[in-house]
Structures are given as structure tokens and as C-alpha cells.
Amino acid sequence: MHLRTLRSFVVLAEELNFTRAAERLHVAQPALSQQIRGLERELGAQLVDRGQRPLRLTEAGSYLHTEALRILATCEQVALGTQQIGAGERGWLAIGFTRSSMYSVLPPALKAFHHAFPQVELKLFEMVTEEHADALREGRIHIGIGRQPAPIPGCATRLLLRERLSVVLAPDHPVADAGEIRLADLAETPLILYPQHPSAQFARSVEALFRDAGFVPFVAHRTFEIQTAIALVAAGLGMTFVGDSVAAHGRPDVVCRHVAGLGTVKGTSTLAATYRSADPSPHLRAFLDCLPDVGTISSGE
Numbered sequence: 001m002h003l004r005t006l007r008s009f010v011v012l013a014e015e016l017n018f019t020r021a022a023e024r025l026h027v028a029q030p031a032l033s034q035q036i037r038g039l040e041r042e043l044g045a046q047l048v049d050r051g052q053r054p055l056r057l058t059e060a061g062s063y064l065h066t067e068a069l070r071i072l073a074t075c076e077q078v079a080l081g082t083q084q085i086g087a088g089e090r091g092w093l094a095i096g097f098t099r100s101s102m103y104s105v106l107p108p109a110l111k112a113f114h115h116a117f118p119q120v121e122l123k124l125f126e127m128v129t130e131e132h133a134d135a136l137r138e139g140r141i142h143i144g145i146g147r148q149p150a151p152i153p154g155c156a157t158r159l160l161l162r163e164r165l166s167v168v169l170a171p172d173h174p175v176a177d178a179g180e181i182r183l184a185d186l187a188e189t190p191l192i193l194y195p196q197h198p199s200a201q202f203a204r205s206v207e208a209l210f211r212d213a214g215f216v217p218f219v220a221h222r223t224f225e226i227q228t229a230i231a232l233v234a235a236g237l238g239m240t241f242v243g244d245s246v247a248a249h250g251r252p253d254v255v256c257r258h259v260a261g262l263g264t265v266k267g268t269s270t271l272a273a274t275y276r277s278a279d280p281s282p283h284l285r286a287f288l289d290c291l292p293d294v295g296t297i298s299s300g301e
Contacts, residue, residue: 013061045060091121091283093121093123128195170254183259192220
């Protein structure tokens with residue numbers, strides 16, 4: 001189904017007359033009739049009731065007319081945007097981000113970038129950190145902002161944030177008001193992990209905390225995103241862990257506490273930006289300037 005054919009069908013749907021439609025399209029009437037019959041054969045549905053005067057669209061034809069208008073409008077927008085970008089009149093930047101980055105580094109960076117480059121179209125894609133690698137390789141995003149990302153070949157990584165971990169508990173948890181909490185105090189509390197992904201680094205690091213302490217936690221639930229995990233804690237179904245930036249935006253039906261004895265490495269979590277090392281986009285470089293830089297930039301092998 002070609003765009004040219006869709007345009008011809010839309011004109012016919014507007015005129016409901018082959019002769020007038022052919023005149024608008026600057027084609028011969030037999031050629032237009034043949035084009036529409038070919039479209040009907042391709043779709044396996046009658047689009048026009050030719051036995052009526054004036055012509056009438058069938059139900060299938062009415063549906064196609066509505067969808068064709070939407071498709072053609074989208075194509076026109078894409079064409080215009082491509083022309084403007086090619087002429088340097090407009091740009092675009094695609095950002096993949098994990099939910100927790102919205103509690104810290106991402107909003108101020110977006111604000112600063114948009115203020116400096118209001119003509120640049122920002123495309124934001126919420127995704128778990130582990131999905132960034134494929135999105136970068138396929139060119140669907142220019143940059144991924146995620147938690148504890150693994151090295152990606154051909155990509156550079158900049159550390160944006162290093163923060164302490166907090167355990168999220170229901171207010172009536174036995175140690176919620178304790179002066180000091182240790183992992184051993186949480187041994188009997190079910191664990192709620194996120195994100196739900198086979199290679200989620202954050203979930204693995206949380207489980208490793210308990211293994212290093214000498215016991216394996218009972219994982220009661222695995223959720224796709226952080227707010228669901230916190231809501232399950234509020235419902236009394238267990239505990240979860242978040243970075244301090246998320247804990248600072250806490251909700252009144254949970255409490256967030258630091259856990260003693262975790263150390264500066266195990267007891268912290270990081271946010272980092274990953275992007276293709278050879279990406280020539282000037283807008284990517286400009287956006288990087290809007291992000292914090294906690295550590296040095298490293299490149300994947």
C-alpha cells in the first residue's frame with residue numbers, strides 16, 4: 001500500500017466522484033479507477049459502493065479514509081521535520097532514561113537544555129537501564145541515563161550521581177523507628193525488587209547485599225518500576241531499596257532509613273549517562289554540558 005495510492009483514495013473519498021477526483025489528481029479517470037480497484041484487491045475489501053450516485057464509501061472505506069488522513073498527516077510532519085533538520089533549522093535529541101533519574105539529575109538538565117536550545121525537539125523514552133544498549137546500537141536514542149549501567153562496546157559512560165541506599169519500610173515495621181538498622185534486622189522481611197528484567201544490575205546488587213551478610217532474602221515480588229515497588233511496601237507486602245534522591249521525594253505512607261554497616265561501595269548506587277563515543281550530534285554534546293560530571297568518562301571496549 002503506497003502513499004500515492006492513499007492520497008488518491010483520500011481525494012476520491014472527498015469528491016465521491018471518479019471524474020472530479022481524477023481531475024484534481026491530474027490523471028485519467030480509467031487510471032484512477034484501476035488504482036482504486038488494485039487497492040481493494042490488495043486489502044481484500046470493497047472500499048467504494050459504485051452502485052450509488054453519488055458514490056458512497058463502504059464501512060471499510062470509511063475506516064481507511066480516517067486512517068489514511070492520519071498516516072498522510074504524520075508523513076507530512078516527518079518530511080517537514082527532516083527538511084528542517086537537514087537545513088539546520090531544527091534538531092532533535094532522543095533520551096532513554098530510567099524512572100529514578102527523574103528524581104535527581106534529569107529534570108534540571110532538561111530545563112537547562114530546553115532553555116538554551118528551544119528549537120531542538122526532545123524525544124524522551126522511559127526504559128529500564130538494561131534496554132539502553134540495544135536502543136543506542138540501533139540509533140533509537142542518543143543517550144541513556146540509567147542506574148549502574150554495564151559497559152557497552154563503542155560507548156562512553158559518564159558518572160552523574162553517587163548516592164547512599166535507603167531501605168523503604170512500612171511505618172509499622174518493627175525497626176521503622178529504630179535508631180540504627182542493620183541487614184540482620186531485615187532478614188525476615190520479604191524483599192520487593194525492581195526493575196523486572198533478566199539482567200537488572202540494581203536488583204542484583206541489592207540481593208548481593210544480603211548474600212554478603214550471610215543470608216538469602218525472600219523475594220516476594222518483582223515489579224517493573226520503582227513506584228510500584230514502593231506502593232507494595234506501603235501495602236505491607238515487604239521492603240525495597242532506593243537511592244537517597246528517591247527517598248527525598250518519599251510518600252507519607254512509607255519510611256526510608258539508611259542501613260548501617262554497608263560501606264561506601266556496597267551501600268551506594270550510581271546514575272550514569274551512556275552514549276555512542278563517535279556520535280557526531282552537536283546537540284548530544286550540548287546536553288552533556290547540562291549534566292553533572294561526578295567521575296571521569298570511560299569507554300567500552
